Amino acid sequence: MFKKILLSVDGSDHSLRAAEKAIELASLSGAGSIDLLHVVAGNTSKSDVLHHGDSDSASRKRMEKLAPIEGLIENAGLSVNTEVLHGQNGIAEAVVQHANDNEYDILILGSRGLSTVQTMVLGSVSHKVMKHVKAPVLMVK
Amino acid sequence: MNTLAQTKHEWFHNVRGDIIAGVVVALALIPEAIAFSIIAGVDPMVGLYASFSIALVISIVGGRPGMISGATGAMALLMITLVAEHGLEYLLAATILTGILQLIFGILKLSSFMKFIPRSVMIGFVNALAILIFTSQLQHFVDETWIMYALVALTLAIIYLLPRLTNAVPSTLVAIIIVTAIALIMNTGVRTVGDMGALPDTLPVFLIPSIPLTFETLAIIFPYALALTVVGLLESLLTASIVDDMTDTESDKNKESRGQGIANITTGFFGGMAGCAMIGQSVINVKSGGSGRLSSFSAAVTLMFLILVLGNLVVQIPMAALAGVMIMVSIGTFDWQSLMNIHRIPKTDATVMVVTVSTVVYTHDLAIGVLAGVVLSAIFFAWKVSKVEVDKSFADNGTKAVYAVEGQLFFASVTDFLEKIDYSDKINEAVIDVTHSHLWDDSAIGALDKIETKFEQQNIKVSYKGLNRESSKLKEEIGGLSKASGH
Structure with a gap:
C-alpha cells in the first residue's frame, strides 16, 4: 500500500519524530526506501546566506542539518534519497507540487506548531499542504 | 553553451514569469523610490529616475539575472549630508564617480576581497540599515495628529494581513491605494508626497552635472563616492548570493560589480541618485516567478510608464502610507535570527555585530560601521591567534x-x-x-x-x-x- 513514501522535514525536533513514524510505516508496508524532502523558503535563503557567507556554504549547512534524519533512516536499514528544493512561492506550494508530481503513496510531515500570532501572519504550512496534496497525509506532532 | 545562446537563455527562458514579476516589482518599487528620495533630501523624481535607469541598465549588463537594483535606503542614508551641504548637482557627480569606482573594482576582479568582511559585520550592516530606515521615518511623526498614527497602523495592518487572503496583488500597493483613498475622501489634510517635492512628467534626459570641474569638487565628492562604492557593492554582492541561493544557480560577481558601476554612471548623467541591488525587491521578484534579465527590464519599463501616467495620483499619497511601507521594509531587512542567536554565537562575534550596529547608528554612516567592524574583527583575530x-x-x-x-x-x-x-x-x-x-x-x-x-x-x-x-x-x-x- 504505502510503498512510495515522502517525508517532508524542516530540520526541527519534530522532523526526527516524523522520521521515526516514517520508518515504522516503511517497515509495516515493506518499503525499501524513504524520500526525504527539505524546502528552503525565500526568507530563509536571506538569513542563511547572511549567516553562512554564500549559497554554497548555506547548502552545506542544510545538508548537515538533515544528516541526523538521514542517519536515523539508514540505521533502520532503509535507503534514503534526499532532495532540497527552493520554494520560491512558499514552502507549502513546493511540497504540494513535489508530492503531486511524483505520485507518492503517502506524505509524512513534521508539524512545528507555530503560535497563534505566527500562524495568523505566516499561515499554516501543514494546513495548506493537507488541503492540496492528493496523497494521504500523516502529520506528526 | 556559447555566449549568444546563454544571453538568449538569460533573457527569454521565462518570458511570462519575468514580465509578470517585473510588474509586481515595479508597483512595489514606486513607494520605496519615493521614500528613499525623501530620506536623501531630494525630490521624489531623483529616486524614481534612479530606479528606472539602474533597473534598466542592470537588466542588460548585470551579472545576476533575476536580481532587482534601484534607489536604496543604504545608499540614500549616505547622501544626506552631501545633499544638505552642497545640493543635488554634487550628488549626481558623486553618483557618476561611484559608478567609475565600482567599474574599476569589477574590472580588477576585486569581488573576492569581500571575504575579508566577516559575517558578523554583514549581519551588523543589515541590522544597522534596518534601524536607520526605521529612525528616518520618525521625522514624519513630528507635530502630527493621531490621524497620522492611525493611517500608519492601517497601512501596516493591510501589508501584513492581506497576504493571508490573497497573493495576487502586492499588499504594499493595496495598502497605499486604500490609505490614499481614505485620506482623500475624509479630507484629513495629512502631508502627502506632493508636499515633499515635484514628480517627473517626462522621461529622464542626459545632462552633465553643473559643477565646477576642480580639485576642490573632487575633494568634496570623493569621500561620499567611496562610501557609496563600498556600501553599494556590499549590498549588491550580498543580494546576488541570496538570489543565487533562492534560484539554486550561480552568478558572476565581478560582472555584477562592473554592471553596478555602469548603471550608476548612466544614472548620474540622467539625473538619478546612486543605487544598488535591493534585497527585499529581489526576494519579491523571485517569489513572484521572476528569474531572467527580462524581469528587471520589465520592472524598469513598468515603473516609468506608471509614473508618467499616474503621476497626478502619486502626489496624493499620504506620507503616512509611505512611512508604513518603510517600517515594513525595516522589519523585513532586520535579521531577527541574529537576535535570537546572540547568546549562542561566540562573544567576539556578538561584540563585532553590536559595535558595527552602534557605530552606524551613531555616525549615520554604514561605511564607517563596516570599517569599524572589520578592524575590530581583525584585532580579535590577532588576539585569539596571538596565544603562544x-x-x-x-x-x-x-x-x-x-x-x-x-x-x-x-x-x-x-x-x-x-x-x-x-x-x-x-x-x-x-x-x-x-x-x-x-x-x-x-x-x-x-x-x-x-x-x-x-x-x-x-x-x-x-x-x-x-x-x-x-x-x-x-x-x-x-x-x-x-x-x-x-x-
Whole structure:
C-alpha cells in the first residue's frame, strides 16, 4: 500500500519524530526506501546566506542539518534519497507540487506548531499542504 | 553553451514569469523610490529616475539575472549630508564617480576581497540599515495628529494581513491605494508626497552635472563616492548570493560589480541618485516567478510608464502610507535570527555585530560601521591567534634547555613569547623547537634574533628545530638584520 513514501522535514525536533513514524510505516508496508524532502523558503535563503557567507556554504549547512534524519533512516536499514528544493512561492506550494508530481503513496510531515500570532501572519504550512496534496497525509506532532 | 545562446537563455527562458514579476516589482518599487528620495533630501523624481535607469541598465549588463537594483535606503542614508551641504548637482557627480569606482573594482576582479568582511559585520550592516530606515521615518511623526498614527497602523495592518487572503496583488500597493483613498475622501489634510517635492512628467534626459570641474569638487565628492562604492557593492554582492541561493544557480560577481558601476554612471548623467541591488525587491521578484534579465527590464519599463501616467495620483499619497511601507521594509531587512542567536554565537562575534550596529547608528554612516567592524574583527583575530604556549624542558643533565613553542609567532605574539624565555639558567645550549609554530613576519624574526643575542652574550649556543620551509626562508631573508641594527 504505502510503498512510495515522502517525508517532508524542516530540520526541527519534530522532523526526527516524523522520521521515526516514517520508518515504522516503511517497515509495516515493506518499503525499501524513504524520500526525504527539505524546502528552503525565500526568507530563509536571506538569513542563511547572511549567516553562512554564500549559497554554497548555506547548502552545506542544510545538508548537515538533515544528516541526523538521514542517519536515523539508514540505521533502520532503509535507503534514503534526499532532495532540497527552493520554494520560491512558499514552502507549502513546493511540497504540494513535489508530492503531486511524483505520485507518492503517502506524505509524512513534521508539524512545528507555530503560535497563534505566527500562524495568523505566516499561515499554516501543514494546513495548506493537507488541503492540496492528493496523497494521504500523516502529520506528526 | 556559447555566449549568444546563454544571453538568449538569460533573457527569454521565462518570458511570462519575468514580465509578470517585473510588474509586481515595479508597483512595489514606486513607494520605496519615493521614500528613499525623501530620506536623501531630494525630490521624489531623483529616486524614481534612479530606479528606472539602474533597473534598466542592470537588466542588460548585470551579472545576476533575476536580481532587482534601484534607489536604496543604504545608499540614500549616505547622501544626506552631501545633499544638505552642497545640493543635488554634487550628488549626481558623486553618483557618476561611484559608478567609475565600482567599474574599476569589477574590472580588477576585486569581488573576492569581500571575504575579508566577516559575517558578523554583514549581519551588523543589515541590522544597522534596518534601524536607520526605521529612525528616518520618525521625522514624519513630528507635530502630527493621531490621524497620522492611525493611517500608519492601517497601512501596516493591510501589508501584513492581506497576504493571508490573497497573493495576487502586492499588499504594499493595496495598502497605499486604500490609505490614499481614505485620506482623500475624509479630507484629513495629512502631508502627502506632493508636499515633499515635484514628480517627473517626462522621461529622464542626459545632462552633465553643473559643477565646477576642480580639485576642490573632487575633494568634496570623493569621500561620499567611496562610501557609496563600498556600501553599494556590499549590498549588491550580498543580494546576488541570496538570489543565487533562492534560484539554486550561480552568478558572476565581478560582472555584477562592473554592471553596478555602469548603471550608476548612466544614472548620474540622467539625473538619478546612486543605487544598488535591493534585497527585499529581489526576494519579491523571485517569489513572484521572476528569474531572467527580462524581469528587471520589465520592472524598469513598468515603473516609468506608471509614473508618467499616474503621476497626478502619486502626489496624493499620504506620507503616512509611505512611512508604513518603510517600517515594513525595516522589519523585513532586520535579521531577527541574529537576535535570537546572540547568546549562542561566540562573544567576539556578538561584540563585532553590536559595535558595527552602534557605530552606524551613531555616525549615520554604514561605511564607517563596516570599517569599524572589520578592524575590530581583525584585532580579535590577532588576539585569539596571538596565544603562544612555550614548554621548557632540560636535556643532557640539565646543560641543554629545550623550548617547545606552540602557536603563531607574529607582531602580536612575540612579547608573550619573549617573556617565557629564561636567560638565567646555567646551561650550555638552548634549543628553540618551532615544529608546532610558524614565523610570520619581521617581528617574529626579530624576537628570535633577540633570543640569540641574549644567550650568546652568556656564551650559550642557540639552535633551532623544526623550522618549516616558509619560516626558514623568512629567517634567511631578514634574520640577523634586526640583530645587527641593535634591536
